[in-house]
Amino acid sequence: MSELENKTEHGSVDGATEGAAEDPKNDTGLGLGVIFFIVAFLICFLSGWLLFPKLLYSKHEQPFNFDHALHVQETGDCESCHFLRDDGTFSGIPKMASCLDCHTDEPMGETRDEAIFASEYVAKEREVPWYVYAKQPDCVFFSHAAHIEAAGMDCVTCHGHIGESTTSRPYEENRLTGYSRDIWGKNIWGIKKNSWDRMKMDDCAVCHKEETGHQGYCFQCHK
Amino acid sequence: MKVDRRSFLGLGLGAVAGIAISPVGAKLTDDSSIWTQNWPWTPVPPDGKISYDHSVCSLCPGTCGITVRKIDGRPVKIEGRDTYPVNNGGACLHGIAGLQYLYDPCRVTTPLKKINDRFEPISWKEAIALAAGHLGRIRKNDQAHTLACITDTDQGSVAGLFSHFMTAFGSPNHFVMPTLESWLALTAQTLHGKGYTLGFDLENADFILSFGAGILEGWGSPVACFKANSSRKQRKAKLYQIEHRLSTTAAAADRWIPVTPGTEADLAMAMCGVLLTENLFDSEFAAGFKGGFNRFNAMVQQKYPVEKVAAATGISAADIKKIAIAFARAKMPVAIPGKGRGDGAQSLKEFAAVHTLNCLTGNVNKKGGTFIKPVHDYLAFPDPVLDTAAKDGFGKAKLGASVQEMVTNINQSADPLVTALFVYNANPCYTLNDPSQTRAAFEKIPFVVSFSSFMDETAMASDLILPVSTFLERLEDVPSRAGLANSVVGLTRPVLDPVFDTRSAGDTVIQLAKTLGGDMARSFAWNNYRACLEDVAAGVWEDLSGNGYALLAEGPPTDSVETSFAFLSDNPQTIYPQGDYALTLVPIDNMRLPGTVPAASPFAIKTVSDRVLKGKDVCVEINPDTANGLTDGGFATLTTPTGSARVRVNFNEGIMPGVIGMVKGLGHTFDNKYVAGKGVNIHELISPVIEPGSGLDAACGTTAAISKA
Amino acid sequence: MDAALIPEGAKRCSFPKFMLGIAIVGAVLLWGVYAMLLCWFKGLNQTNMNDYYGFALWIWADLAVIAIGGGAFFTGLLKYIFKVDELKNIINFAVIIGFICYSSALLILAIDIGQPLRGWFIFWHANVHSMLTEVAFCLSCYFAVLTIEFIPNILENRQLNKVPFFHHLAHNMHGVMAIFAATGAFLSFFHQGSLGGVAGVLYGRPFAVREGLLIWPWTFFLFTWSAAAFGPCFTLLVTRITEAVTGKKLVKDNVVHLLAKISGWMICTYIIAKIIDTIYWATVTAPGIGFEMSHFYTNNSFYGYWILVTEIVICGVIPGILLINKSTRENPTLRLLAIILAVIGVCLNRWVMVLQVVAVPVMSFDTWALYIPSWQEVATTILPVAYGIILIAVTYRYLPVFPQELELNKSKAQES
Amino acid sequence: MIQDKKAHKYGMVIDLDKCTGCGSCTVSCMSENNIPFKEDESDKKDSITWMRVYKLTNGKSFPDTQITYLPRPCQHCGGKGDHGHSPCVSVCPATATDYGYDTGIVSQIYTRCFGCRYCMVSCPYHARYFNWWDPIWPEGMEKYLSPNVSPRMRGVVEKCSFCYHRYQLAREKAYYDGTHEIAEDAYQTACTTACPAGAIIFGDLNNPSHKVHQIVKPDPHPDPLNRDVVGKSRNPKVFRLLERLGTNPKVYYMSEREWVRKLGDNYLDGEWEKVKNHYGAASHE
Numbered sequence A: 001m002s003e004l005e006n007k008t009e010h011g012s013v014d015g016a017t018e019g020a021a022e023d024p025k026n027d028t029g030l031g032l033g034v035i036f037f038i039v040a041f042l043i044c045f046l047s048g049w050l051l052f053p054k055l056l057y058s059k060h061e062q063p064f065n066f067d068h069a070l071h072v073q074e075t076g077d078c079e080s081c082h083f084l085r086d087d088g089t090f091s092g093i094p095k096m097a098s099c100l101d102c103h104t105d106e107p108m109g110e111t112r113d114e115a116i117f118a119s120e121y122v123a124k125e126r127e128v129p130w131y132v133y134a135k136q137p138d139c140v141f142f143s144h145a146a147h148i149e150a151a152g153m154d155c156v157t158c159h160g161h162i163g164e165s166t167t168s169r170p171y172e173e174n175r176l177t178g179y180s181r182d183i184w185g186k187n188i189w190g191i192k193k194n195s196w197d198r199m200k201m202d203d204c205a206v207c208h209k210e211e212t213g214h215q216g217y218c219f220q221c222h223k
Numbered sequence B: 001m002k003v004d005r006r007s008f009l010g011l012g013l014g015a016v017a018g019i020a021i022s023p024v025g026a027k028l029t030d031d032s033s034i035w036t037q038n039w040p041w042t043p044v045p046p047d048g049k050i051s052y053d054h055s056v057c058s059l060c061p062g063t064c065g066i067t068v069r070k071i072d073g074r075p076v077k078i079e080g081r082d083t084y085p086v087n088n089g090g091a092c093l094h095g096i097a098g099l100q101y102l103y104d105p106c107r108v109t110t111p112l113k114k115i116n117d118r119f120e121p122i123s124w125k126e127a128i129a130l131a132a133g134h135l136g137r138i139r140k141n142d143q144a145h146t147l148a149c150i151t152d153t154d155q156g157s158v159a160g161l162f163s164h165f166m167t168a169f170g171s172p173n174h175f176v177m178p179t180l181e182s183w184l185a186l187t188a189q190t191l192h193g194k195g196y197t198l199g200f201d202l203e204n205a206d207f208i209l210s211f212g213a214g215i216l217e218g219w220g221s222p223v224a225c226f227k228a229n230s231s232r233k234q235r236k237a238k239l240y241q242i243e244h245r246l247s248t249t250a251a252a253a254d255r256w257i258p259v260t261p262g263t264e265a266d267l268a269m270a271m272c273g274v275l276l277t278e279n280l281f282d283s284e285f286a287a288g289f290k291g292g293f294n295r296f297n298a299m300v301q302q303k304y305p306v307e308k309v310a311a312a313t314g315i316s317a318a319d320i321k322k323i324a325i326a327f328a329r330a331k332m333p334v335a336i337p338g339k340g341r342g343d344g345a346q347s348l349k350e351f352a353a354v355h356t357l358n359c360l361t362g363n364v365n366k367k368g369g370t371f372i373k374p375v376h377d378y379l380a381f382p383d384p385v386l387d388t389a390a391k392d393g394f395g396k397a398k399l400g401a402s403v404q405e406m407v408t409n410i411n412q413s414a415d416p417l418v419t420a421l422f423v424y425n426a427n428p429c430y431t432l433n434d435p436s437q438t439r440a441a442f443e444k445i446p447f448v449v450s451f452s453s454f455m456d457e458t459a460m461a462s463d464l465i466l467p468v469s470t471f472l473e474r475l476e477d478v479p480s481r482a483g484l485a486n487s488v489v490g491l492t493r494p495v496l497d498p499v500f501d502t503r504s505a506g507d508t509v510i511q512l513a514k515t516l517g518g519d520m521a522r523s524f525a526w527n528n529y530r531a532c533l534e535d536v537a538a539g540v541w542e543d544l545s546g547n548g549y550a551l552l553a554e555g556p557p558t559d560s561v562e563t564s565f566a567f568l569s570d571n572p573q574t575i576y577p578q579g580d581y582a583l584t585l586v587p588i589d590n591m592r593l594p595g596t597v598p599a600a601s602p603f604a605i606k607t608v609s610d611r612v613l614k615g616k617d618v619c620v621e622i623n624p625d626t627a628n629g630l631t632d633g634g635f636a637t638l639t640t641p642t643g644s645a646r647v648r649v650n651f652n653e654g655i656m657p658g659v660i661g662m663v664k665g666l667g668h669t670f671d672n673k674y675v676a677g678k679g680v681n682i683h684e685l686i687s688p689v690i691e692p693g694s695g696l697d698a699a700c701g702t703t704a705a706i707s708k709a
Numbered sequence C: 001m002d003a004a005l006i007p008e009g010a011k012r013c014s015f016p017k018f019m020l021g022i023a024i025v026g027a028v029l030l031w032g033v034y035a036m037l038l039c040w041f042k043g044l045n046q047t048n049m050n051d052y053y054g055f056a057l058w059i060w061a062d063l064a065v066i067a068i069g070g071g072a073f074f075t076g077l078l079k080y081i082f083k084v085d086e087l088k089n090i091i092n093f094a095v096i097i098g099f100i101c102y103s104s105a106l107l108i109l110a111i112d113i114g115q116p117l118r119g120w121f122i123f124w125h126a127n128v129h130s131m132l133t134e135v136a137f138c139l140s141c142y143f144a145v146l147t148i149e150f151i152p153n154i155l156e157n158r159q160l161n162k163v164p165f166f167h168h169l170a171h172n173m174h175g176v177m178a179i180f181a182a183t184g185a186f187l188s189f190f191h192q193g194s195l196g197g198v199a200g201v202l203y204g205r206p207f208a209v210r211e212g213l214l215i216w217p218w219t220f221f222l223f224t225w226s227a228a229a230f231g232p233c234f235t236l237l238v239t240r241i242t243e244a245v246t247g248k249k250l251v252k253d254n255v256v257h258l259l260a261k262i263s264g265w266m267i268c269t270y271i272i273a274k275i276i277d278t279i280y281w282a283t284v285t286a287p288g289i290g291f292e293m294s295h296f297y298t299n300n301s302f303y304g305y306w307i308l309v310t311e312i313v314i315c316g317v318i319p320g321i322l323l324i325n326k327s328t329r330e331n332p333t334l335r336l337l338a339i340i341l342a343v344i345g346v347c348l349n350r351w352v353m354v355l356q357v358v359a360v361p362v363m364s365f366d367t368w369a370l371y372i373p374s375w376q377e378v379a380t381t382i383l384p385v386a387y388g389i390i391l392i393a394v395t396y397r398y399l400p401v402f403p404q405e406l407e408l409n410k411s412k413a414q415e416s
Numbered sequence D: 001m002i003q004d005k006k007a008h009k010y011g012m013v014i015d016l017d018k019c020t021g022c023g024s025c026t027v028s029c030m031s032e033n034n035i036p037f038k039e040d041e042s043d044k045k046d047s048i049t050w051m052r053v054y055k056l057t058n059g060k061s062f063p064d065t066q067i068t069y070l071p072r073p074c075q076h077c078g079g080k081g082d083h084g085h086s087p088c089v090s091v092c093p094a095t096a097t098d099y100g101y102d103t104g105i106v107s108q109i110y111t112r113c114f115g116c117r118y119c120m121v122s123c124p125y126h127a128r129y130f131n132w133w134d135p136i137w138p139e140g141m142e143k144y145l146s147p148n149v150s151p152r153m154r155g156v157v158e159k160c161s162f163c164y165h166r167y168q169l170a171r172e173k174a175y176y177d178g179t180h181e182i183a184e185d186a187y188q189t190a191c192t193t194a195c196p197a198g199a200i201i202f203g204d205l206n207n208p209s210h211k212v213h214q215i216v217k218p219d220p221h222p223d224p225l226n227r228d229v230v231g232k233s234r235n236p237k238v239f240r241l242l243e244r245l246g247t248n249p250k251v252y253y254m255s256e257r258e259w260v261r262k263l264g265d266n267y268l269d270g271e272w273e274k275v276k277n278h279y280g281a282a283s284h285e
Helices: A002-018 A028-056 A068-075 A112-122 A144-150 A201-212 B005-020 B024-037 B098-102 B124-140 B157-169 B180-192 B222-235 B248-252 B264-277 B293-303 B306-313 B317-329 B348-361 B388-394 B403-412 B435-444 B505-516 B518-523 B529-536 B541-547 B602-607 C015-042 C057-068 C070-081 C085-112 C131-155 C164-200 C218-246 C253-288 C305-324 C332-359 C375-398 C405-415 D024-032 D087-091 D118-122 D164-177 D190-194 D211-216 D258-262 D271-275
Strands: A057-060 A171-174 B050-056 B065-071 B074-080 B112-115 B118-121 B147-151 B174-176 B196-200 B207-210 B238-242 B255-257 B333-336 B370-374 B420-424 B447-451 B476-479 B487-492 B549-553 B583-588 B617-622 B635-639 B644-651 B659-663 B702-708 D010-015 D052-057 D067-072 D200-204 D226-230 D238-240 D251-254
Touching: A028 A057, A028 B005, A028 B024, A144 D164, B005 B024, B050 B487, B074 B098, B074 D024, B074 D190, B112 B124, B124 B420, B124 B505, B147 B157, B157 B174, B157 B388, B157 B420, B157 B476, B157 B505, B157 B518, B157 B529, B174 B403, B180 B196, B180 B348, B207 B317, B238 B248, B238 B317, B248 D067, B264 B293, B264 B306, B264 B317, B264 B348, B306 B317, B317 B333, B317 B348, B333 B348, B403 B435, B487 B541, B505 B518, B505 B529, B541 B549, B602 D024, B617 B635, C015 C085, C015 C375, C057 C070, C057 C085, C057 C164, C057 C218, C057 C332, C057 C375, C070 C085, C070 C131, C070 C164, C070 C218, C070 C253, C085 C131, C085 C218, C085 C253, C085 C375, C131 C164, C164 C218, C164 C332, C218 C253, C218 C332, C218 C375, C253 C305, C253 C332, C305 C332, D010 D211, D024 D052, D024 D190, D087 D118, D190 D200, D200 D211, D211 D251
Parallel strands: B147 B174, B147 B420, B207 B238, B207 B333, B238 B255, B420 B447, B583 B659, B617 B644, D010 D251
Antiparallel strands: A057 A171, B050 B065, B065 B074, B112 B118, B196 B370, B476 B487, B487 B549, B583 B702, B617 B659, B635 B644, B635 B702, D010 D200, D052 D067, D238 D251
């Protein structure tokens, strides 16, 4: 920064002394230069901070609102729907078959969302194309079993309080990388306040280092 | 106010500075690298629940049990099924690559009808109607016997349905492609009577004398053979390999005995002679010898003296005797016939002579010996309803003893001997020697119906294709049929819904018969193939559907059998390589290249050595001693009485001087850039020679010349 | 047309003639750029590299340009640290050549990697055990140093120098150049060395592997030494070529002789070390892991003993002797021969240490692998050459690169 | 939390006398690990086969010539002294390949690799392959790809991982079941389970109850003839490829045939006779 300022400073000196093309007494060159600098700086600085994140991410609404709080209340816990299979793999977002353990194509409640669910998906035997906030890229092997069963971690540590949400927030996807915004974090610099604000590899490594004394070998979490 | 360059400088610097301390640079640098990590054109396989399905592979006659791993119902991997009585874990490369066949670029995805030499898609309804219309007319014109049918085997319920169809339709012309099993059955029939086949207890034998049988190149049930070989190494059981080339089997053998190609039958006869002269045959078993044993003895002594055979085979007389004696003195000796994979052109004389060695040792129907097994018919088809047309037609004479003979007869006759032809799971336009003859015969047949999963050479030569689901998409019983000691029938089960608009051939045949109506329909009363299978295989259905297989017979057969020497006593002619060239061209069976149906998968082709296939050129093996003026890796022209081909030369110290080896399974001409258009189909270079006595093609080689191209 | 930019008193060819020359070389440059874009957009399948030849022409070119670009650091070291003052007359040019060589090396590396957009991982996720990491860091830092060393020369342009700030900046930078030269020499020592280490640490490759000192294999020191020895030869060679093209004498003979002499002694000492290294490797290191020396030079159609003899004797011992001997050194023809041989020698050494390393079969049942580069590889390798020619042409035209130019040519003018 | 009390050292022993060169291991590997294929795969220097089967000959003329097959996965070298500095791991500038001290398996992270190919140059076994081409499957065929192994993009290096994803799955199952050990048969590579000849045996070289350990009987002490070599087999029929380089592979080979064992490494004239009966430190005791 200082270098740049120096340059402009000296540039003005240069202009004043050289004075081949301009009137040496005319200061507007410098003044305009500075004004242009400030204006351009502000525009670029602000767009970099404010506009760029908006442009970088595309927003998608979920197929319909999902009331986590209600479902947790009804089923009791997260594991009723998001469970470990018998082979230790994680079931992830429930398939229609799980929903049909309780639901039918007749709505149980009166919400518009459930009506959409019943008519568009249950009746038509289609899986709901949920956007997955916590979706990791293909190169990642994440073992829920290791974290839940072996380390005894709770869901909130990584997923936050999604279980208390009553509506589905829009899914934001990085246009360039296809990553969910939750991976990098809401903050454009990736600064986090809570453990669930960001899910990059560094976050895994930090926790692993703290909990196991070693950040882990590559293959532990990569495939 | 003047906007000068200083203003622009300010503008530019401001912009740069503004961007520089915003997150844009860092974020875009990071994101662009992440973009390369997730390029949208690199597929991401969807994850899901893992499940496993048991089934049976029917790509070859080996019939191994397989386990298919699926992700949310989507098959992703085939592996050998543990505790399956044939392969018991482990699988061959073709089975493992089986999923590639599902999505093969050459798959026939819908029924196709040929119009002006081009295939047009039609609906199943139209296709069945078209076939039924054609067949109906034939039948109406009392030409039922002019319908011919070629299948890969005569065993199992689908082949049974074709057979049932032919009988009900009224044609005796159901032909089976020459396979190891068909040769073994013919051998057993020739020596022991109808209804028998041969099995070899390689798992327990302590001395295997192989007459070119490629037990490590796909002979019999490949995985079972590999396992037997491994256990042989542990048991220290001997393997002597008599072959013109250091094949993988020869390399694994305790002894490799190079032999002049085409003289194996003579060698076996001479060895029989040694056993007889040295009185090393089992007199107890000889009690069951019928049909001119003494005549055979005399003939062998006279026609196959060891010295004479030594000159022909290139094996010293002393060695012939030593080997024969070692064989006879072994506790559990087994002699196995069938050069290479044992399919295609072979010689009944050779099979019979080799099996006679087994009979002489008496190690028959004993553990570690040769099993003369009754063909276990676990299927009970109802008798077809025969109307007059059927009775008339079925009573007519068959058009030959083999597909090859039928082809020859069609080509030689001025009359239309065959007016319609079914081909199921066979590719005669590629696998028979001199396939141009087969193609010419097909040209003469007005209506060829191909039941094929792939657009192979035969499908291309047909008029109507009724596409068949692959072994992963269909239900079918698959009896083991490849010289195994045990008799097992497995159940191929659909592990996914058909990817394309294809059906099981069984369903198509039933549908066709129903559409033909009348007594034909009455013979096919089942609603569909599944119902048919449950009905005709009722005896074993519980095991089949429960375990996925049924064990029909285990261990040595207990029946006593008679042995007739009538065929060999007449000293049938040995078929030597034809023509006047100085060298001999012989086909090589390579485990990584299937020779019949289906053609190789892309994975299989990928594993083929660059000493076999280089770019689009096949490499022929030749001993450097024989390679006058040729260079290793260089181009050459290979000429036989039948044709010539441009090939590359591969110097191999492991092949007899005077012999040129060329791999089978290349030179396909269909439209699949991964598999076809590579190398030469060796069958194009060999003309068939019908062996008297068997009626089958016995030309498993030809004379040839090779010169620098 | 561009007279205002040309150094005062210097004679240059006409602008159209200059542009014609630039256009011709520029066409070659564009060809290279096209090939480069092909490699970036279609991937490295555009090359004839394969799984045996992970390193090939490009890595050779990289190592070679860095070796011959070694003239910059070594001349700088001599000039600024050892205070060999005569060398101020060639230091500018040495720096420019170094700048060209190093920027070319970075460009080639950017083409050579399979994922150029991830290139920065080498810094961000650096593996400190890897010689290549050391190379990347030192190379980038040294390139920055070279840029800084180049800047004063640029600021000496007639128009730029009129700006007082630039004038003072240039002047002050000259004053502190010793620090940069020292930094450059230090960095160069490491990256030249680590480029040698790249081959020397390959203990799976018997042709490359060398024992050494601590973590550094002998090739580490040999590469540094050879760059210092042969780099100045390249500086002299390019100077000679520039003189031939411009038809002017640009550097005084005493400077050339001095640099040639230093280079000669460096070559001689290097080649002795190299011979000892080769003998030790051939008689102790390689046989210790089961390899006769003949294994590396027979049974293939290209790599024979000739390459060893050429590298060490013809292009090592001979130029060394020619350059330390006063009479041959001061004979322009023999000197030219010596520096050409020397440049070939060091390039050949880098070739051998990259390509022969991977050509030699290691598993007893493996075979020799030979390779011919694709046109895309050749074009992208020529690209830096074209770029170098253009940059030299431009700098020569507009910058006072050779302090003695005016003096040498004025006197000539006066004489005639 | 399951902590491995003792580090594993997964390794393999391949019985070359049983191997028939059938190619099942190669294809099983390709199918398991989503390895692509091209129109022409006959240029073996540009053909990705993590498990490559070499054909070796004794070099004699007819009729004394002999052949054997040698399957070559990644050797998962422990590096000099078995300290984890494998030839490739030590040279990768971006830590895209590391040595798992918990398993002895050498990883390859495709998303980290930026394609400098230094690791390929460092590997004398040619076990590493570069994705010169974009992986393209014929239309529809990408449906058989397995989600357990990430398909590689163009421009990165790949190699055999000892089917690490199977280890990951076995660990998940162990976590779920609350067991603390992964049984020998719970983690087997795709080539091992596919081999119809039963020629490949895989397991933990550190675990005396595992078959590999029993066959190989690895010598825990450095070889007195070459201190870089650790884990030399005490079985006279077992050898490693290029053992003398000190790469310390975890893939062992077994053969009754002396000429086959001799081809495993390079020897000066007459040297083989001197060392052929040397089986590590043990043979000096």
